[in-house]
Amino acid sequence: MKRTTWLIMVTSFLIVTLVPTAVAKPLNDVSGHWAERYIINLADTSVMGGYPDGSFRPEANVTREEFIKCLIVALKIPVCGAVEPSYDDVDNTSWSFPYIETAVASGILKPEESVNGMLKPGEPIPRVEVARLIVRALKLSVKSGYTGYDDGINIPPSYRGYVGIVKERSLMSGYPDGTFRPWNPVTRAEASVILVRLIYESGKGTGFVTICYDHSSESIFNNAFPLHQSYGYPGVNYILPSNVGNRGMMTIAQLKEMEQAGWETGSHSKNHLHFKDLRDREISQQLSQPKEWLQKNGLQYASFAYPFGFDTDPYPVVSEYYESAVKCFGNKINVPPINRFNLERIMLDSGLSNDELTDLLDQAVIKGGWVIFYTHSVAEAGQTPANHGINQQRLNYLFQEIKKRGLKVVTVSEGVSLKCF
Ligand SMILES: [Zn+2]
Numbered sequence: 001m002k003r004t005t006w007l008i009m010v011t012s013f014l015i016v017t018l019v020p021t022a023v024a025k026p027l028n029d030v031s032g033h034w035a036e037r038y039i040i041n042l043a044d045t046s047v048m049g050g051y052p053d054g055s056f057r058p059e060a061n062v063t064r065e066e067f068i069k070c071l072i073v074a075l076k077i078p079v080c081g082a083v084e085p086s087y088d089d090v091d092n093t094s095w096s097f098p099y100i101e102t103a104v105a106s107g108i109l110k111p112e113e114s115v116n117g118m119l120k121p122g123e124p125i126p127r128v129e130v131a132r133l134i135v136r137a138l139k140l141s142v143k144s145g146y147t148g149y150d151d152g153i154n155i156p157p158s159y160r161g162y163v164g165i166v167k168e169r170s171l172m173s174g175y176p177d178g179t180f181r182p183w184n185p186v187t188r189a190e191a192s193v194i195l196v197r198l199i200y201e202s203g204k205g206t207g208f209v210t211i212c213y214d215h216s217s218e219s220i221f222n223n224a225f226p227l228h229q230s231y232g233y234p235g236v237n238y239i240l241p242s243n244v245g246n247r248g249m250m251t252i253a254q255l256k257e258m259e260q261a262g263w264e265t266g267s268h269s270k271n272h273l274h275f276k277d278l279r280d281r282e283i284s285q286q287l288s289q290p291k292e293w294l295q296k297n298g299l300q301y302a303s304f305a306y307p308f309g310f311d312t313d314p315y316p317v318v319s320e321y322y323e324s325a326v327k328c329f330g331n332k333i334n335v336p337p338i339n340r341f342n343l344e345r346i347m348l349d350s351g352l353s354n355d356e357l358t359d360l361l362d363q364a365v366i367k368g369g370w371v372i373f374y375t376h377s378v379a380e381a382g383q384t385p386a387n388h389g390i391n392q393q394r395l396n397y398l399f400q401e402i403k404k405r406g407l408k409v410v411t412v413s414e415g416v417s418l419k420c421f
Helices: 036-043 064-074 097-105 127-137 157-168 188-203 218-231 252-260 280-296 316-321 324-328 354-367 392-404 412-418
Strands: 208-214 236-239 264-267 343-347 370-375 377-379 389-391
Touching (some): 036 188, 064 127, 064 188, 127 188, 188 354, 218 252, 218 377, 218 392, 236 252, 252 264, 264 412, 354 370, 354 392, 370 412
Parallel strands (some): 236 264, 343 370, 377 389
């Protein structure tokens, strides 16, 4: 397979899939700012946008009600309907009333902690309160009262556990001198960083990854399979029947052994031809013959990888021949309900940098999305990979990064049954 253009990838850490604000203008006051990357990623969303004049005002303070709204929107918490006001100074005519009551209903805000029933919604929110709100919003458990900061003594004991946990999870950072400065107001730039980290933290463990191997190379059995086994990650083999059993290619017995270990076998077409150059009848042969061959040899035919991307939309013959798994694999066989922003398919070879690779995984975390990697062969550690291939070190790096993020590794069929977008 070749890489299709729509996959050309995301270079930024974060694109949040929330409704964009009405202000689409580029921001005019964040270029070169230390938090630029976070601000730009967040400003395209309804979590925290720019102002109608094109500014973002990164050094302005965030008020209590503004931060609470951002938190509710960032975590996509459904906003409550009408209720009795929980605070004396936020009634139901206030713009922030629904967000504040949603925060109360979700246990993020506790009216009993207020002084004289007041929230003071328009005042700048101090760092220590932000820490408490985000810990509650993420439902993280507070273990101890140790903050880890040099000025921990200045932090009221009831807040210390929250400050400790946001440090431990890298949700908020302290100052270079080792202090937390609990009562400092939070600027919009600082809030952007905190919200990006919060969105990331809330998505951990929800996305998943699939690793596919095309063309039946024996190196998959020899070099990739053992590494998959050591991590407990299944893989997917897409085979060209005419290759199986040839020199340097996998055998039927090897494919079966991998299936026993949870791998999936699928078809990579009969002759690896450009489907767009073929007639419907020829395509149907490309699809049906390997499927029959796989069945006859006692292998799965769980899904199908077309050899080259389609440049035009739905190809009826392809979707006619293959079932749900196929329909969701690769967005070009565009049978709803595929959401292409939640599914990325990309070649894992030397053309994909480590930064791009980790960005893809981060995207899967943030969106709860699905990344499908594919490659042709896996060389031994220390060896130069073949064209469109990788070596064991690269595969191990990928697995480490997947593990770090708590992403699930699934076969194509499992991915489809988990989430058909
Ligand atoms: Zn191919």
